[in-house]
Amino acid sequence: MARKKSSNGVTIIDVAEEAGVSYSTVSRVVNNKSYVKPDTRAKVMGAMTRLGYQANLQARSLAGGRSNVIGLLVVDLTTQYVGEIIRGIDEILTANQYELMLYTTHRRKTKESAYVNMMARGLADGLLIVLPRDPEAYLTSLRERDFPYVLIDQFGIDDSDLTVTAANREGGYAATRHLIELGHRRIAIITGWMDMIAARHRLEGYRAALADYHIEYDEALVYEGDFSQPCGFHGANHLLDLASPPTAIFASSDLIAMGVMDAARGRGIKIPTDLSLIGFDDIPMSAVLIPQLTTVRQPLDEMGRRATQILLDLIQKPEAKQTSVVLATELILRESTAPPRPDMA
Amino acid sequence: MARKKSSNGVTIIDVAEEAGVSYSTVSRVVNNKSYVKPDTRAKVMGAMTRLGYQANLQARSLAGGRSNVIGLLVVDLTTQYVGEIIRGIDEILTANQYELMLYTTHRRKTKESAYVNMMARGLADGLLIVLPRDPEAYLTSLRERDFPYVLIDQFGIDDSDLTVTAANREGGYAATRHLIELGHRRIAIITGWMDMIAARHRLEGYRAALADYHIEYDEALVYEGDFSQPCGFHGANHLLDLASPPTAIFASSDLIAMGVMDAARGRGIKIPTDLSLIGFDDIPMSAVLIPQLTTVRQPLDEMGRRATQILLDLIQKPEAKQTSVVLATELILRESTAPPRPDMA
DNA sequence: TAAATTAGTGCAAACGCTTGCAAATTCATC
DNA sequence: GATGAATTTGCAAGCGTTTGCACTAATTTA
Numbered sequence: 206m207a208r209k210k211s212s213n214g215v216t217i218i219d220v221a222e223e224a225g226v227s228y229s230t231v232s233r234v235v236n237n238k239s240y241v242k243p244d245t246r247a248k249v250m251g252a253m254t255r256l257g258y259q260a261n262l263q264a265r266s267l268a269g270g271r272s273n274v275i276g277l278l279v280v281d282l283t284t285q286y287v288g289e290i291i292r293g294i295d296e297i298l299t300a301n302q303y304e305l306m307l308y309t310t311h312r313r314k315t316k317e318s319a320y321v322n323m324m325a326r327g328l329a330d331g332l333l334i335v336l337p338r339d340p341e342a343y344l345t346s347l348r349e350r351d352f353p354y355v356l357i358d359q360f361g362i363d364d365s366d367l368t369v370t371a372a373n374r375e376g377g378y379a380a381t382r383h384l385i386e387l388g389h390r391r392i393a394i395i396t397g398w399m400d401m402i403a404a405r406h407r408l409e410g411y412r413a414a415l416a417d418y419h420i421e422y423d424e425a426l427v428y429e430g431d432f433s434q435p436c437g438f439h440g441a442n443h444l445l446d447l448a449s450p451p452t453a454i455f456a457s458s459d460l461i462a463m464g465v466m467d468a469a470r471g472r473g474i475k476i477p478t479d480l481s482l483i484g485f486d487d488i489p490m491s492a493v494l495i496p497q498l499t500t501v502r503q504p505l506d507e508m509g510r511r512a513t514q515i516l517l518d519l520i521q522k523p524e525a526k527q528t529s530v531v532l533a534t535e536l537i538l539r540e541s542t543a544p545p546r547p548d549m550a
Numbered sequence: 551m552a553r554k555k556s557s558n559g560v561t562i563i564d565v566a567e568e569a570g571v572s573y574s575t576v577s578r579v580v581n582n583k584s585y586v587k588p589d590t591r592a593k594v595m596g597a598m599t600r601l602g603y604q605a606n607l608q609a610r611s612l613a614g615g616r617s618n619v620i621g622l623l624v625v626d627l628t629t630q631y632v633g634e635i636i637r638g639i640d641e642i643l644t645a646n647q648y649e650l651m652l653y654t655t656h657r658r659k660t661k662e663s664a665y666v667n668m669m670a671r672g673l674a675d676g677l678l679i680v681l682p683r684d685p686e687a688y689l690t691s692l693r694e695r696d697f698p699y700v701l702i703d704q705f706g707i708d709d710s711d712l713t714v715t716a717a718n719r720e721g722g723y724a725a726t727r728h729l730i731e732l733g734h735r736r737i738a739i740i741t742g743w744m745d746m747i748a749a750r751h752r753l754e755g756y757r758a759a760l761a762d763y764h765i766e767y768d769e770a771l772v773y774e775g776d777f778s779q780p781c782g783f784h785g786a787n788h789l790l791d792l793a794s795p796p797t798a799i800f801a802s803s804d805l806i807a808m809g810v811m812d813a814a815r816g817r818g819i820k821i822p823t824d825l826s827l828i829g830f831d832d833i834p835m836s837a838v839l840i841p842q843l844t845t846v847r848q849p850l851d852e853m854g855r856r857a858t859q860i861l862l863d864l865i866q867k868p869e870a871k872q873t874s875v876v877l878a879t880e881l882i883l884r885e886s887t888a889p890p891r892p893d894m895a
Numbered sequence: 896t897a898a899a900t901t902a903g904t905g906c907a908a909a910c911g912c913t914t915g916c917a918a919a920t921t922c923a924t925c
Numbered sequence: 926g927a928t929g930a931a932t933t934t935g936c937a938a939g940c941g942t943t944t945g946c947a948c949t950a951a952t953t954t955a
Contacts (some may be wrong), residue, residue, distance in 0.1 A: 216941055227905045232943060240903050259671045263617065264941030266608045267910045277652075282636050283834075288628035295654055304668075307622075307652040309640055319604075323649075326604045327911090434838050467840045470815075489628075493779050495812045561911055572935045577913060585933055587921095609911035612940045672941090 215256045224252035235260060262304075266327060274304045275516065276329035278317065280336050282309055285488050286505065290335060290357060293509025301517055303330075310337075318343045325352045331516045333357060336401070353519040355512045360402055361529075367519070368529045369512040373403045376501040376534030377410020377455070380483045383499070383536055384453040385418045388544045389481060393426040393451035395440035395461050404432070407457045407485060426451055430461055437464020445472060445480075452545040453481035459491045462498055462541075477543035487537055496540035504532050560601045569597035580605060607649075611672060619649045620861065621674035623662070625681050627654055630833050631850065635680060635702060638854025646862055648675075655682075663688045670697045676861045678702060681746070698864040700857045705747055706874075712864070713874045714857040718748045721846040721879030722755020722800070725828045728844075728881055729798040730763045733889045734826060738771040738796035740785035740806050749777070752802045752830060771796055775806055782809020790817060790825075797890040798826035804836045807843055807886075822888035832882055841885035849877050 217235070221228040226245060233241050234249040241249075252258075266272035275298060279287050291305075298305055306329055308320050321343040324332055332347070332354035334340065341362050347354055348363065356368040384392050394411045397404030408427070415422050428443055430436035437456055441464065444451055456462035462484035469476055476482050476496055484491055487502035515527050562580070566573040571590060578586050579594040586594075597603075611617035620643060624632050636650075643650055651674055653665050666688040669677055677692065677699035679685065686707050692699055693708065701713040729737050739756045742749030753772070760767050773788055775781030782801055786809065789796055801807035807829035814821055821827050821841055829836055832847035860872050 218941080228942085229906075229944080230904060233904090236943080238944090240901090242903060245903080259667050261612075261672045261941050262668065263608045263611045263672050264910090265943075267606075267612055267912085267940090268942035268944085270910080270943085272608065274651075281633075282627065283630050283633035285628050285630070288626075288633070291627050291654065304673075305652050305654075306619075307650050309636065322602075322604050323607065327606045327608050328649075434835065438838065464838070467838070471840055490779065493783065493809070493812070495816055563911080573912085574914075574936075575934060578934090581913080583914090585931095587933060590933080606911055609940090610913075612910090612942085613912040613914085615913085615940080 215258050216261070217258070220249065220252045220256055220258050223256055224248045270327075271330050271520075272328060273302060274306050274329045275513070276306045276308065276321075276324040276332045278321070278332065278334045278337065279307065279309050286486075287335060289505035290509040293506035293511075294333060294513045295509075296506075297510050297513035297517065303517070318346075321347065325350065331355075331520050333512055333516060334359070353516055353523075355516045355519070357508055357512045358403060366529075367515055367527055369508050369515065369532070370530070371403070371503045371508065371532050372534050373406035373503075374410040374413070376485060376503065376536075377407035377457075378414045379410070379534065379536045380407075380455050380485065380501050381411045381414035382418070383538075384455065384481055384483060384542065385414060385420065387453075387481065387542060389451075389453040390420060390545075391423075391426065391449065391451040392420070392453045392455060393428065393444045394455045395428045395430045395437055395444075395457060395465070397457040397461075398431040399429060401432075404457055411455055430457065432458045432460060434460045434464040434467075437461035438468045439464070441465040441468035442472075445469075445474065451480075452549050453483070453542070456482065456484045459484040459486045459488045459498060459500055462491070462500070463494065466494065477541050479546060479549075481542040481545070483542055492539070494541075499539045499542040500537050502535040502537050504534075507532055560603050561606070562603070565594065565597045565601055565603050568601055569593045615672075616675050616865075617673060618647060619651050619674045620858070621651045621653065621666075621669040621677045623666070623677065623679045623682060624652065624654050631831075632680060634850035635854040638851035638856075639678060639858045640854075641851075642855050642858035642862065648862070663691075666692065670695065676700075676865050678857055678861060679704070698861055698868075700861045700864070702853055702857045703748060711874075712860055712872055714853050714860065714877065715875070716748070716848045716853060716877050717879050718751035718848075719755040719758070721830060721848065721881075722752035722802075723759045724755070724879065724881045725752075725800050725830065725846050726756045726759035727763070728883075729800065729826055729828060729887065730759060730765065732798075732826065732887060734796075734798040735765055735890075736768075736771065736794065736796045737765070737798045737800060738773065738789045739800045740773045740775045740782055740789075740802060740810070742802040742806075743776040744774060746777075749802055756800055775802065777803045777805060779805045779809040779812075782806035783813045784809075786810040786813035787817075790814075790819065796825075797894050798828070798887070801827065801829045804829040804831045804833045804843060804845055807836070807845070808839065811839065822886050824891060824894075826887040826890070828887055837884070839886075844884045844887040845882050847880040847882050849879075852877055 217228045217231045221231045226249060230245060231249050234246050262272060310317050325347060334354060335357045336359050344362055356366055358370055361368050381392060394408060396408050399405060412422055425447060428440035430440050441454065454465055456465055462482055465482055466476060469480055474480050484498045484500035487500045491498035491500050511530050518525060519527055562573045562576045566576045571594060575590060576594050579591050607617060655662050670692060679699060680702045681704050689707055701711055703715055706713050726737060739753060741753050744750060757767055770792060773785035775785050799810055801810055807827055810827055811821060814825055819825050829843045829845035832845045836843035836845050856875050863870060864872055
């Protein structure tokens with residue numbers, strides 16, 4: 206192995222020499238530990254900046270048993286979804302001097318376990334897991350060895366799992382109620398990918414709202430999608446072809462709603478005049494669509510923030526009890542919903 | 551510090567004991583090093599799986615001088631752009647048993663340097679840098695200490711910097727020529743964020759094509775945008791308000807094109823009948839727009855792949871000379887372009 | 896003023912691994 | 926059946942930190 210050591214050398218020992226103290230003192234200064242005389246501290250600080258000292262994370266982690274790195278397990282990065290969450294995670298991590306190690310599982314999910322193990326083996330101090338495929342395998346192992354982790358937008362297998370989720374059910378309810386209150390009675394839903402709990406909860410909210418307002422649940426008005434734009438397009442075409450088409454559509458994601466818009470446009474159907482449309486997520490783009498999309502906002506960045514904070518607390522004060530969090534969703538009223546046309550109501 | 555050692559214990563020594571060999575032998579097995587008797591190897595392998603051994607990356611890196619981790623420096627994660635690139639990076643990294651460490655710089659760009667230093671200090675074996683803001687500062691330092699890195703979608707400060715970029719100029723040329731060949735003469739462009747080299751190159755391609763076909767360059771037809779959808783919307787409205795409006799628009803990004811579509815729709819202008827539109831990037835969404843967007847495909851995933859491969863080569867065979875890469879862009883013909891209306895041509 | 900604290904510092908032993916070197920074993924070869 | 930080369934293994938010295946323990950110096954306290 207013709208590997209040159211890449212180390213650019215300046216270690217804690219060099220600093221110690223330069224400052225004329227022992228290396229343990231330097232370590233104490235670096236870590237803000239107890240008992241260092243102000244003079245000494247100053248001397249060491251001086252030496253550090255003079256030499257451009259930069260702690261070696263590897264060594265620190267090996268010796269100290271912690272790495273100041275958080276692992277993040279994610280399905281996929283090509284949607285804005287995760288990006289927003291990461292923005293929140295990042296914010297908290299930066300403020301706390303932690304680094305982020307990313308792993309996307311969009312390939313073989315069998316490798317998830319190996320990765321998690323590696324992480325838990327010293328590479329990371331804690332794990333943030335977004336929407337895992339089938340976490341049972343490694344979650345058990347993490348729990349056994351008491352390794353800190355928090356799940357995002359996914360419920361745990363075990364009650365003891367800490368999770369941060371959005372109030373999807375309430376969001377679905379709010380969206381549907383909004384349509385009902387506008388006067389709609391034939392309200393369709395295009396669901397998300399039903400493997401995901403979020404999709405199921407949004408549907409549950411829809412059903413609950415219908416029930417509360419004594420509107421009969423009609424299976425024909427439920428189109429099973431997968432959160433994507435194409436499924437919105439197809440779903441809308443399917444629904445609008447019904448003998449008795451809906452006057453409003455609740456799209457389980459903004460992407461779906463965009464597909465619906467395309468379909469409506471293709472058929473010369475005006476939104477919101479002829480058809481009301483409400484989305485879910487409030488991705489940035491929904492504010493610039495024409496018409497601007499009424500939707501349910503899901504606080505993704507806040508989810509990232511909260512999850513990270515919980516994880517850090519878990520790491521730093523293991524004795525304190527943490528609890529799962531469900532963040533409120535918010536109805537964002539814009540232009541895509543209106544009362545049904547009198548002749549259609 | 552009430553930190554329990556999170557190590558779940560099984561080290562190379564445990565494996566050695568279990569297998570009845572010395573720990574150095576185990577190390578050699580793990581690393582596929584020379585000179586291990588097949589029997590011994592088998593015994594060790596057995597012991598490893600029995601004990602569930604998992605190498606401790608920290609220790610390995612400390613001792614061996616390499617970490618099998620690649621650092622990735624990125625501006626922002628909330629667009630698909632980086633996601634696609636990461637997909638490619640990930641592919642190569644996984645195949646080569648490397649891990650990804652992510653750093654997004656959307657906050658204080660002053661910290662970029664600190665991060666890069668930390669990485670270069672042993673945390674990572676190499677660095678992939680996507681679209682850095684102002685890399686001069688740390689690039690110099692990296693170069694000095696001979697630390698491997700590759701720039702993506704950005705040109706180096708120094709000729710010796712290795713970069714992977716797309717042929718933006720050629721793409722801009724191809725897009726414009728396509729419109730010209732359809733018969734358009736008044737062709738507008740909405741540019742990207744001109745701080746970025748890619749945006750400037752696309753514009754250059756546009757100008758070059760006009761020049762080659764002896765069409766006069768008209769500043770009034772150049773709207774300076776920033777790659778975003780809103781700028782496309784405003785740009786289109788501005789351009790279409792001109793006394794003599796364009797019959798075709800070259801949008802420097804698909805997002806811009808979507809904004810143009812919105813604007814056109816708002817004005818009752820049909821694409822491509824009344825106005826031809828071509829985008830750039832070929833984000834997945836552009837295939838599902840109505841009309842489907844003609845665009846110039848930029849191979850983001852391939853860019854990630856190539857950059858990663860170069861970086862790995864750089865690390866593994868430092869003696870081999872690597873060269874920068876410019877990847878071809880590709881004109882994707884779909885529905886949003888057509889010859890100009892006879893009365894407008 | 897002596898004894899007991901407390902603050903400040905240094906030494907050395909890990910942490911889990913890689914790797915150069917030397918010792919031991921094998922295997923041809925004569 | 927010995928000789929030398931090639932193969933296989935083990936030992937020990939780090940890699941750059943953190944941290945418990947011991948020690949000294951500065952404060953209190955009685």
